[in-house]
Amino acid sequence: MATRLRRTMKAELVRCLEAGEDIQRFEVESEVFYGTAVNYPQLTGEAQVGDEVLLNTTAVELALGTGGVHFVISNLSRRSAPVHAVGHIMKLRYTPMQTNVTCIEEDDHPQHRWVADFSSLDGKPIVLAMLHSMIAPAAAGVQATFEERCGRRARIVYLMTDSAALPLAFSHLVRELKERGIIHTTVTCGQAFGGDVEAVNIYTALMASSAADVVIVAPGPGHVGTGTSFGFSGIEQGHHIDVVNQLGGEAVVIPRISFADPRERHRGLSHHTATVLTRACQTRSTVVLPQLPDDRAKQIDEELRKQRVGDRHTIVKETGETAVAYMKDHSLDVKSMGRSAVHDPAYFLAAGAAGVYAAKHLLCMKVGL
Known part of the structure; x- marks a missing residue:
């Protein structure tokens, strides 16, 4: 009814x-x-x-x-209130709220050459997240590794997709990460808007991000899930794996792992991650598992074995502890479904481990650190 x-x-x-x-x-x-x-x-x-x-x-x-x-x-008090918007490409198209932006694909965009002259990501690791809250531990893992090995911070781009919130401004988390210098630049693609750089789609958004040390791709706040195998907005992660491979990058997947979620379908390895890795992508990725207590690590390993994920993807293990420690040291109080790293450590360790892996892999590619 x-x-x-x-x-x-x-x-x-x-x-x-x-x-x-x-x-x-x-x-x-x-x-x-x-x-x-x-x-x-x-x-x-x-x-x-x-x-x-x-x-x-x-x-x-x-x-x-x-x-x-x-x-x-x-x-209603300011019916002719001016708005500050330039450009010829519309976002929120064909709605009463549609707004014009300048996208990097336009010839007069100052960074247009990043798209026009793009050839390849050259193996650069691209971290792919399913949920918005994963950005913080992933970025923390990258920065902790760079600061330890290079004595400097990484230039991280957050690429926001349009499967959840569309205005980037709605995210308190991104604002905080930028203010603290943990994230350097934001790119919004598709119908999402408000980033430092606007892009028409995920392909050109990745091209626009290619000068960064590490790119983290994630939706905005407001993930939708339905309990069905395919009815969740994070299924876009499968498509993103394929796009990264098509552009010559390494797709680094953050698996959704939790031992605190009361819903059985999300305990251990979430059924959403299983669907992405076995049914929603056509190409290979690197799935980064966090180092967990033996009993929980064995449970995740068994779930991956049953799904035959190792036949289609490369599975690696990495520490996420440095990322969680970095968040604590920088007073980043991030929650997912109301749970912090204290209450749901596996969730945050998984995202942090992906950031650590991406940073280590990139540094090995660059200078063999």
């Missing part, structure tokens, strides 16, 4: 909670509700306390987790 929802409501912005160039958060109130709303200046112009706005209230009506806030559709 269909649920009757109030998808839109008018409200007043009563207090500013966050005032960034690319995102604003306000407390809002109307005659019937009080809550929090997000405004994207790129889409609806800069808003101010006292403005009357039209909100999309669907997420709150459905009591969602990630994204469970109101979103400003229109500023």
